[in-house]
Amino acid sequence: MQTTSPPQAEGRPPGPSLSGLERSALRELLIHGPKSRAEIARTIGISRTSLTVVMRALIEQGLVTSGAIELRGATGRPSEVLHIRPDGRSFLGVKLTSDRLFAVVTDLKAQALAEFDEPLASRKVEDVVEQIGGAYERLSGEYPGIAAAGIGLAGDVASAGGSQIVLESPFLGWREVPLADLVSERLGVRAAAENDVRALTVAEHWFGIGVGYESMVLITVGTGIGVGIVVDGKVVTGANGRAGSLEHLPVDPSGPRCERGHRGCLASYLSNAAIVGALRTPGLDYASVVDLARSGDPAAKQAFRDAGHALGVLVATLANTVDPQKIIITGDGIAVTELARAELDAAVEAGRHPDSAPITLDIQPFEFDEWARAGAVLAIRDFLGHDQELVFYIDKVMRLVDTWTAPNTSIEESA
CATH class of the missing domain: 1.10.10.10 (Winged helix-like DNA-binding domain superfamily/Winged helix DNA-binding domain)
Structure with missing residues (x-):
């Protein structure tokens, strides 16, 4: 800690x-x-x-x-x-993955004061809520008076009847969970819940490199592919909490199939698992494939070239649709922007409207504790x-x- x-x-x-x-x-x-x-x-x-x-x-x-x-x-x-x-106030931020809980306490300007992470004891809703409660008690012992809490997780989150409902979180196996209400009841302070990519988008828009922009897009690449969108200074959520769900955007109709059976979609090229799977070699993980590509392995380099092209298609699609002032790319899979920048830029150029202004791509190093800090920004936004x-x-x-x-x-x- x-x-x-x-x-x-x-x-x-x-x-x-x-x-x-x-x-x-x-x-x-x-x-x-x-x-x-x-x-x-x-x-x-x-x-x-x-x-x-x-x-x-x-x-x-x-x-x-x-x-x-x-x-x-x-x-x-x-x-x-x-x-x-x-x-003036402190806030609790939490990021949930399929197997870990990351927690942070920040001040009113979202500067981290304390942080820690631990394995999830269980994926059961009641157990996770209790574990968040334990994190709150542990951190509030040193930083008492926490004003609010925010939780980010992968999945679809939407407001319904005045509550924030996790409609579905495949990594945790949840459906229709009123997470914010349950956490608020456990902690005794107001809590907010949101899709983790949208939470990160809020954090960058309010306190990061998106400050001052009325329109921006944030793309995360890695285990999954996430998109956060800001239009007219507001983060777009959609009617069912699914705005920005573009992981199955078609890229090549003759390409490989993703885990859902779609042929040649974004997920079949760009996710970490797709890049590893393209080598058809048992025992490899994403870090190993990155090392192979950097050392010149032809199959690994080709997997990243294909991923770079797919990312360029996504960037061009978002640029044409939203016309943002800035596009941010981050995540634990951003090695693709290093290993296939030429393919990324070529696909963007090919997909953009011919009269469009140049796109500003801001590629940001990935720090996992930023996800938890983004949860604290949710709490600050809810407090305000x-x-x-x-x-x-x-x-x-x-x-x-x-x-x-x-x-x-x-x-x-x-x-």
Whole structure:
């Protein structure tokens, strides 16, 4: 278990729930960095009077602090700048695989404070929930006051009736599991659950290399093939939690069959298992095939060339469909981008619309603990909330209060 020194605010209680406007102001500072009161009020569309009330509440809860006086524009007077307090809250993130549990505690800026992993004792739902509870108790002993938890796992996750339901997780053998509710009941704090690739997409969009982009795509390659999509600043989930399920995208109708019997689909070329299987040699694993390809083995090099072509078809398809500002590629199978970059680029070029702008590919090293950190980002996102309708009505009331209390302003003028 790796830890850092406990934060200065160790033991801070989770505190009262935030109002819609408080969440909007906090989210603005968290994602876009320090700002003056005038900048925050302008960005989220509320009056300075309303914002004063909001910021007072956030400062009292230890979530925001005042900084230095700065000149924030070419003209005007210097303004006091407000900052997020990273130690204002802590969050639990969990990543579940078919056989392991990875857990992390982060601060409000998703910086890891402590992490550990252990084998899953069982894949039974009740046993996994209990094991998550044990991880929470172990980590909260050093970082008490965890405000919320987030769990990422491979599978289809969708919202239904106000709950997040794991519709299906083949690796764990689950169907129709209200995981977030079960974990929340066990821990005594709010919990969120999400497909692990979408959780990682949220983490990169809010705190990683996707910051500032309104549209982006994240592709993970490895044991499975995952796609996370951001459009207009929002992660796309789909009606049934299956947006981005492109592992069976056709690549070559005369190609090999995948485990589901599809001929020449993406999974039959690009997954780690498909690359290993292409060599038809018992006893090999993915790392061995990577080593063989790097040493010049013809069969291994061809397996990666085929995988690189398949990845290029996927990239071109997503670029044509979403038109993103950035495409990120990561995962434990990203050796394909090293060993078959020429094939990847050629397939992208062949599949792109001829008048399209060049695609920016950002290939990121894979760190498995990032999956658990992504779970903590889910918890942070859930803590900040997305209730924009509530924000609208609270803001409307606050504006009415402002106009009623302002001199020489009638109710009719405020309508």
